[in-house]
Amino acid sequence: MMAAYRGAGGKAPELLVHDEEHGSELIAVMARFGRGLPANVIPIGLHAVTEIGHDTILSALLFGFQRINVLASPDKMAELGALNTQCDLARAVLQGLGYTGDRVAVIGEADPDAVEEALHEVRTFDEITGRAFAPEGGKRDVARLAFSALHEMAPAPVDVIELPQGAPYGRVDINADGCTLCLACVGACPAAALNADDDKPRLSFTEAACVQCGLCVATCPEKVITLEPRYNFAGGLLPETVKEEEPFECIRCSKPFGTKSTIETIVKKLEGKHSMFQGTAQVDLIKMCDNCRVFAMSEVQDDPMKLGERPKMRTTEDYIMEAEAEKAAAKDKGEA
Ligand code: SF4
Ligand code: SF4
Structure with a gap:
């Protein structure tokens, strides 16, 4: 879609992701009785827009869309909690990297005029120069690829950005003085972010693997672990020793x-x-x-x-x- 749009000389494209039933009807009514979709808005229908995650949002921006609009049915607003969390996460990443403007919007309207107004609003963004990339692997892999590429072309390519509570990226802060190396947290960690050593008592942590589930926090008998949601562009791929001791x-x-x-x-x-x-x-x-x-x-x-x-x-x-x-x-x- 993007290649065809750009090839035809299109500029500043925006994506409109909509519920197939609700969105198609609204778009048809807007086309028939109103101004219709703006020329730079490319619609795509999904069975459920709640499936959209930060990986999809950031990938679309990386492909060259300047803004992602999600059109949801007002009847389903109660189901949009997860979608809003994903949008907040994408916004935090973009703002952390210095991208200006609100690049992600959720429109929960049934009135065609209101939708039309939201889409026709004139916006000026510093353009994200799109690039083709192969979104391979699972959601987390795709998100990481998009993070790295957006970081490379970012206006403010900082090494670390703070993320909102509940974000699935970050580190765990372990107070090594209070840690007794009981290794209960290692057994609880579902992502192998916390690891033990076979040869000697040692606790290590790999930030890139941590999904911030908090199981280690709940398991630690000494209560020395706290979560720190963030994204580390400068490292975190290799295990770092948190504490080691003589047996x-x-x-x-x-x-x-x-x-x-x-x-x-x-x-x-x-x-x-x-x-x-x-x-x-x-x-x-x-x-x-x-x-x-x-x-x-x-x-x-x-x-x-x-x-x-x-x-x-x-x-x-x-x-x-x-x-x-x-x-x-x-x-x-x-x-x-
Ligand atoms: S927050 Fe979850 S994934 Fe991260 S280290 Fe703790 S248990 Fe492992
Ligand atoms: S559960 Fe707590 S005390 Fe035990 S090894 Fe992990 S951080 Fe240290």
């Missing part, structure tokens, strides 16, 4: 397990404060690996779980000897 060595067999800070925190919280950790022997159990802890517990004399002496196993021979002894005793008694 704690079992005081009995020296096998590394857990981390120093985790074990020390647990000891601090339980030593002398919990009825089961009053003595040194009990506290030492915390400082042992799982195997040594089992051995040590079986050796503790006052272990409440400890069983008494096992009864000696009786065999058939025992029963026979017992019966014979009884018989002999009875015989002796009779003789006496």
Whole structure:
């Protein structure tokens, strides 16, 4: 569409995305009784305009549209929450990069005159020079391609832009001092943005993978994680170490397990404060690996779980000897 429009000498194109049923009717009424669509507005009908995301909006701008108008039925205004969020995200990216004017609009009107007025309004924009690009991959990949290309041609190509709360891009700010490297957040992260190391206690974070779902925030027992929605044009593709520590060595067999800070925190919280950790022997159990802890517990004399002496196993021979002894005793008694 864009190639045909530009080829015919068209300038400052705008896209009109509309609900097929609602929009087609309105456009027909405008054409018949009013001024019709402006010459620079190219309409495209969709089954549901709520499907439009920031990836589509920014891709269309990158192709050379100067503004994206979304025409929605007023009957469906209650369903437009997600669409408005996507539009706000696209606006935040554009404004962060210095693009002027409101490039995204949602028109929820049933009156053809009102729609006509909104579309015919004279707007002046610094032109976004369009370029062809291959929108490959999923929505996030397409959005990233569009972000990068818009950044390259931006009036203010800053490295980092702040995004609204709920945006699916950003970093997590982890207070490393309070982190005990329990790695609960790694297990909770659905996007593999938080990772652990197999060799030593280490927590790393990859900003590009983070979708700002907040599961790590809800999972962290120390409450040291906060979300920071933003888009980082300057990096974030590689994992960065958030915290690393030496492992704690079992005081009995020296096998590394857990981390120093985790074990020390647990000891601090339980030593002398919990009825089961009053003595040194009990506290030492915390400082042992799982195997040594089992051995040590079986050796503790006052272990409440400890069983008494096992009864000696009786065999058939025992029963026979017992019966014979009884018989002999009875015989002796009779003789006496
Ligand atoms: S916000 Fe979600 S995606 Fe980002 S690090 Fe936390 S759990 Fe992972
Ligand atoms: S859940 Fe919290 S304390 Fe545990 S490793 Fe993650 S940031 Fe650190």
